[in-house]
Amino acid sequence: MKSIILKKASDYLLPLLLLFSVFILLRGHYLPGGGFVGGLIASIAFVLHSFANGLNETKHLLRIHPGFLMPLGLSVSLLSGLYPMVIKKEPFMAAQWMKEPLDVIGLVGTPLFFDIGVYLVVVGVSLTIIFTLAEVA
Amino acid sequence: MTSNLVIVPVLWQFLIAVAQMFSWFNPRLQRKLSVSGNVIQVLIASWLLTEVYRQGILTMNAGKWPAPFGIVFVSDTFSAVLVLITSISGLAVSLFSLANIVEARMRFGYFPIMHLLFAGLNGAFLTGDIFNLYVWFEIIIISSFVLLTIGGEKPQLEGAVKYFTLNILASTIFLTAIGVLYGLAGTLNMADLALKVAAIPNKGLVEVTAILFLVGFGIKSAIFPLYFWLPASYHTPPAAIAAIFGGLLTKLGVYAMLRVFTLVFFEDPIIDTLMIILAGLTIITGSLGAMVQTNVRKIFSYLIISHIGYMVIALGIHTELAVTGAVFYMIHDIVVKTNLFMVSGLLYRVQGTHHIDRLGGFYQYYPRLSLLLAIPLFSLVGVPPLSGFWPKIDLFKAAYLEGGSFITICLAFGTVITLLVIARVWAEVFWRPAENLPERPNFRFWHLFTLAEKIQYITPIALLSAVSLIIAFRAADVHRISQKIASELMNPKNYIQTVLPDKSAEQQ
């Protein structure tokens, strides 16, 4: 099924959805959102792209295998938890914040990095699952 | 005492898994990482145990959230001992995997998933939060599904359907029980629950919740009417995977029962009676099942079920002596059951079949190897002075003095049948002359193996047999530790005090 409307729309929707997913990721500490939802939105962007353009196009667009994002995200999350434990001698995952909030992003701390890790893992896992299912079917 | 050491065994396994995921297409590196990582894991676990022994119960509030609100990790002697035993079994299994798991399976991520499974096991042993326990259970079952189906042979898939369905159902029941408990007590921290559950006026509702937990953990640990998934699936994956499952996964269910029914719920005659009846039937049906099977791995699967009954029945007696026996038996059982499934892998490699009607002549051809294999087999039966004998002293003493005739008869029945089954295995596999061994042209038999592969097969079996022998010959020490664990379990005041220093001070 090749629909020209969907194809054209997905070209615009992909960057828009990715941007939205990052927005959701960043607002997630105090407001609804976070790494999990953001990651799902990002993977929906890629899934939509693959619906419109076919699986191979999307894989080409991604360049790396989505499965590689899993260990990457896991290590980001683990390191954000290990940082207070190793450096500050505080319990595992104790939150460490910067003193001053940055522009646009807001206050940066280890929970943000944990969420980024979750984001990457979710994108990796859901894309791997969906691509596998698409190939099996 | 607060210490970050509590979480290290979990994190270490996670780190190994992540490192292995980065080297996804390099099984050779994964093998090295797995073995060296597990050697270090054993050291970490021993360190944790010595620290717990020296300083008492250790806790860590994850994310610095104070105890009943955040997730707390607690290591008392029980957790630390189980982490150590798991690490030792893990080391043996990862050594055994080197030769037992073919490279094609490793390419599907066998090693990282195995380490995630170990991380889950350590996490489940160390957590002090009941919902966190559920999360670790889920990590364990997801990894175990993948391990069970890796390779995708038809029997594996069929076994996986049953394993999958029943385990998911068990988790859902567990989750339901947590939901009801949260509704009743308004907390998830196990130490806090211990204080709050006691104060709930509606005892009937607490009882129902306890039964939900019993059913959930009962499916996981394969007790009487809920065990049929186990013999339908445990004989399908490769021996190394079956060894992890047989040694550790069912024991996790027993651990959860021991923890929840001593800490959270108070002694309740109805639950105890229910446990005794179910466990007694587990022993009887499990051992009868083992009698009639002809596949070595199915025999061992039924023996797992039968011996789960020993531990649950002891929990049903609910005295310090009985719990001592259960804990001691668990320590012995994890080591021996892991070893048994590796032994079955070795037998299969040597003679190309799992069928005891066709196996034979092992002693004739490999007398020294047979002697090694005799250690786990007869440890299981509990032939003195091997390791199965000592915990049974406590179990029988507790059954006779504090339990009643039904429990004593069940235990005796189970023991006698185990002896018969192992004697039958021994006679058929080792003593009987080899007659109709299968001809398998494309099979890599033992005599075609290189020396390195043979060593990779025998070392883990020898390692666990040595651990069994240590448990047997240092039985007095192990018994003392089990006694300490049992007294900690039966008098959880110290546990609660350590986890919630402010709360318990308030109450006094």
Added chain:
Amino acid sequence: MEILLAIVTGLLYGAGLFMMLRRSMVKLIIGLILIGNGANILIFLLGRIAKGKPPIIPADAKVLTELYADPVPQALILTAIVISFGLQAFAIVLFKKVYQALHSDDLDTVNTIDDDL
């Protein structure tokens, strides 16, 4: 609201069990999903439903005495949903593979395990 949710929970559990006990593998998955959703709604219900009452303590008080919207059940449900997402994806792939191996959707045919040798 509570009564409605209680009925929904019961219906989901019942329907899930019914679907699980049927012979088709697809219905088995649907049954598992329904029971999982039932458990989630149960947790939601047992966490006491309170609308528009955030768990914020006034400056001069030490304990929150009024009924408040408890955030913990939501965290539990979210975790459970994430876990069941992974499990269901795995289940679908597994059952697909089983279907390819057996050419049948009937659970009674998943019984050919025999000792190979």
